[in-house]
Amino acid sequence: MVDMDHIAKPGTGMDAAFNPAPPVSAPARDTGVATSPETGSTRPLSPAAEPNGGTPSSTWWTRIQDLPHYDPAYPYDPRHVYGPDFTDDDAYGKDGVHFMAGRAHEFSIDSGAGEARRRLGVDRVFREKTLRLPDLGVPKTNRYARSGQVIPDVFIQEHPRPGDNRHEVAYDPDNPILFVLEVLSESTFQHDLGPKVEIYRAMGVREFWRYDPERLHRKEDEPRLWGLHLSADDDYVDIEPVRMADGQSVYHSDVLGEFRMLPEGGDVHTLQTWDATRRVWLDPVRARNLVADEAKRGAVQEAVLRTAARTRMEDLLLLLRQHAEQGALAHDIPDMLAATWQEAQWVPDFAAALRVTNGERDWSTLLPPADHRT
Numbered sequence: 001m002v003d004m005d006h007i008a009k010p011g012t013g014m015d016a017a018f019n020p021a022p023p024v025s026a027p028a029r030d031t032g033v034a035t036s037p038e039t040g041s042t043r044p045l046s047p048a049a050e051p052n053g054g055t056p057s058s059t060w061w062t063r064i065q066d067l068p069h070y071d072p073a074y075p076y077d078p079r080h081v082y083g084p085d086f087t088d089d090d091a092y093g094k095d096g097v098h099f100m101a102g103r104a105h106e107f108s109i110d111s112g113a114g115e116a117r118r119r120l121g122v123d124r125v126f127r128e129k130t131l132r133l134p135d136l137g138v139p140k141t142n143r144y145a146r147s148g149q150v151i152p153d154v155f156i157q158e159h160p161r162p163g164d165n166r167h168e169v170a171y172d173p174d175n176p177i178l179f180v181l182e183v184l185s186e187s188t189f190q191h192d193l194g195p196k197v198e199i200y201r202a203m204g205v206r207e208f209w210r211y212d213p214e215r216l217h218r219k220e221d222e223p224r225l226w227g228l229h230l231s232a233d234d235d236y237v238d239i240e241p242v243r244m245a246d247g248q249s250v251y252h253s254d255v256l257g258e259f260r261m262l263p264e265g266g267d268v269h270t271l272q273t274w275d276a277t278r279r280v281w282l283d284p285v286r287a288r289n290l291v292a293d294e295a296k297r298g299a300v301q302e303a304v305l306r307t308a309a310r311t312r313m314e315d316l317l318l319l320l321r322q323h324a325e326q327g328a329l330a331h332d333i334p335d336m337l338a339a340t341w342q343e344a345q346w347v348p349d350f351a352a353a354l355r356v357t358n359g360e361r362d363w364s365t366l367l368p369p370a371d372h373r374t
Helices: 058-065 103-120 143-147 189-193 195-203 284-325 333-344 350-357
Strands: 125-127 130-132 154-157 168-170 177-183 207-211 225-230 236-239 243-245 248-253 257-263 269-275 280-282
Touching: 103 125, 103 154, 103 177, 103 257, 103 269, 103 284, 143 195, 177 195, 189 195, 195 207, 207 248, 225 248, 280 284, 284 333, 284 350
Parallel strands: 130 168, 177 207
Antiparallel strands: 125 154, 154 177, 207 225, 225 236, 243 248, 248 257, 257 269, 269 280
């Protein structure tokens, strides 16, 4: 569950045409709906949730008012769950109350933030941070305009904000938001499809991406990931895939380059970016593994080269010592050359030594080049 400290209170619980009875008194009509789980349900309902998500009953209101975080000014909505320390109402902000989310939702957010931070650094990428909004000119029928706050799942700003660990920050038009990723969840995906589009357009968010890991909105023949780009006319236009890879749509982002969301089975959904130099798909786990593999291969290659150089040096010294025993070379020259080669970590090739033993070159031609000498 995600900490929801400081999330603002909107004027209504949903943007749909629903207006619950005032929370300070029971509604005029008691529906008498029972609060036990529905037949066949595997998940017990919260004591503060209406089983049918419909009109609040007096029993429901009594349980709401018994919550330790009860706020008489908040328009509680029976289509949401309000527990002692959790809720699925993304506009409800009380200290100590957490937002309920499924594992697929959480894994997708973690993956998106993690890969963006790997590419761009931690100081430009934020997850589930509350943005306080100025008056953007959006009608107050929009839940986020009304509350004055919005919480993107993942967003990337143009300039870094080093050391910013606050839960809530003011939206800064001088540090524009270039990229937003919203992961659809069962209780709030309609907000990602409607009110947030209007808010992000007014904020000037350059790219707005949505991912539907559980196919709450997207059909089986549609990509789970799709995006909008802010045009020169300050309107959102669809971002079309640039190619397919492994059966997945690949998109181009001005911020992340080519990227995709890869369903890896179960609840695992991984945001990956394309490394054009290595020609591989990377995310934080694969990047760490790749670096480790490259380091291991580099160490093996270095060991092979060291062994080859040592063997070549031994062969050269054997040849030169034989030449010295024949009186054609001072006896201390081979050992002096060996010490010089070791210090410079450089060895001449065998052909150069043969030219010396054949009398074609002087032994000094076997000294390391100037750029290898200390």
